Amino acid sequence: MGEVDLSKFSLLTTKLNDAIGWARKYSIFQYPFVTACCGMEYMSVACAHYDIDRFGAGFPRFSPRQADVLFVVGTVSHKLAPILKKVYDQMCEPKWVVAFGVCTCTGGFYDNYATVMGIDTIIPVDVYIPGCPPRPENVLDGLMKLQEKIQKQKQEIV
Amino acid sequence: MLTDVIKSRFPNIVTQACVDRVDNFIVIKREGIKDIASALRDDPQFDFNLLMDLFGVDYLHWEEKALRFEVIYNLYSLRKKHRLFIKAPVPEEDPSIDSVALVWPAADWYEREAWDMFGVRFKGHPNLKRILMYEEFQGHPLRKDYPYNFRQPLVGPKN
Ligand code: SF4
Numbered sequence: 011m012g013e014v015d016l017s018k019f020s021l022l023t024t025k026l027n028d029a030i031g032w033a034r035k036y037s038i039f040q041y042p043f044v045t046a047c048c049g050m051e052y053m054s055v056a057c058a059h060y061d062i063d064r065f066g067a068g069f070p071r072f073s074p075r076q077a078d079v080l081f082v083v084g085t086v087s088h089k090l091a092p093i094l095k096k097v098y099d100q101m102c103e104p105k106w107v108v109a110f111g112v113c114t115c116t117g118g119f120y121d122n123y124a125t126v127m128g129i130d131t132i133i134p135v136d137v138y139i140p141g142c143p144p145r146p147e148n149v150l151d152g153l154m155k156l157q158e159k160i161q162k163q164k165q166e167i168v
Numbered sequence: 169m170l171t172d173v174i175k176s177r178f179p180n181i182v183t184q185a186c187v188d189r190v191d192n193f194i195v196i197k198r199e200g201i202k203d204i205a206s207a208l209r210d211d212p213q214f215d216f217n218l219l220m221d222l223f224g225v226d227y228l229h230w231e232e233k234a235l236r237f238e239v240i241y242n243l244y245s246l247r248k249k250h251r252l253f254i255k256a257p258v259p260e261e262d263p264s265i266d267s268v269a270l271v272w273p274a275a276d277w278y279e280r281e282a283w284d285m286f287g288v289r290f291k292g293h294p295n296l297k298r299i300l301m302y303e304e305f306q307g308h309p310l311r312k313d314y315p316y317n318f319r320q321p322l323v324g325p326k327n
Binding site: 091095 | 301316325
């Protein structure tokens with residue numbers, strides 16, 4: 011038989027990769043980790059007016075095991091940080107993290123003993139949405155960037 | 169005047185009394201807080217049945233102030249509709265004062281907060297532990313000598 015020439019299959023594998031990416035990017039199950047004022051903006055995005063469901067991310071799950079995108083919405087304090095890490099660790103692969111609002115991106119205007127200076131010091135972040143709080147359009151823009159990222163990445167199939 | 173009445177009633181406890189616009193203030197010796205608190209609550213003349221607030225102050229950089237900390241009680245009477253602020257100076261070397269959690273149950277969490285933020289110990293409190301910060305936290309963050317941005321993370325990099 012000899013060796014299998016993989017190059018013959020490259021078209022197939024990239025198409026498969028694209029197909030899985032396409033499916034994944036439109037079936038985002040988010041886990042909203044809402045702690046502070048940004049939550050209002052999150053609710054506005056999730057409700058009828060801005061309707062995040064148009065982008066295939068309409069269904070929040072309140073168990074990390076059932077979610078694949080972690081939305082960290084609002085200020086994270088050092089008291090809360092171990093819980094955030096635990097929630098992240100409990101999510102199954104593939105998983106992505108969105109930092110929603112400047113508090114989660116960098117700590118925002120809080121420079122004090124209580125606040126974590128950006129959640130990327132604790133868990134990896136895929137998309138940062140700045141703003142205090144970000145406008146819903148801004149959030150949708152961030153979501154589309156995340157979808158682009160999901161589409162383009164190599165799809166691990168376990 | 170309410171403050172005058174209180175001062176003549178407790179001459180050994182009250183050291184100063186004054187009225188600033190509409191607010192009544194008395195300054196007391198910290199040893200007397202329990203006595204004066206239960207008397208102010210139970211005496212129908214005062215009838216302070218509501219402890220609205222209790223908090224600490226750190227006067228570290230204030231030169232006239234010999235005693236470093238102060239615990240301030242904000243009392244209100246729902247029936248008589250009058251209000252009183254009690255200030256109790258607390259020295260730095262022994263930052264402690266008697267708890268009033270058994271006089272007004274509302275004081276329970278306020279005293280835990282003042283302990284957590286300023287390190288003022290409330291003697292006789294049923295459950296004096298941190299309420300806002302985590303148990304691993306060292307020090308008391310609202311003391312003026314605590315560096316405001318000194319972080320003590322549980323996970324992740326240090327500062
Ligand atoms: S970024 Fe602004 S709106 Fe969002 S949680 Fe922080 S302070 Fe609140």
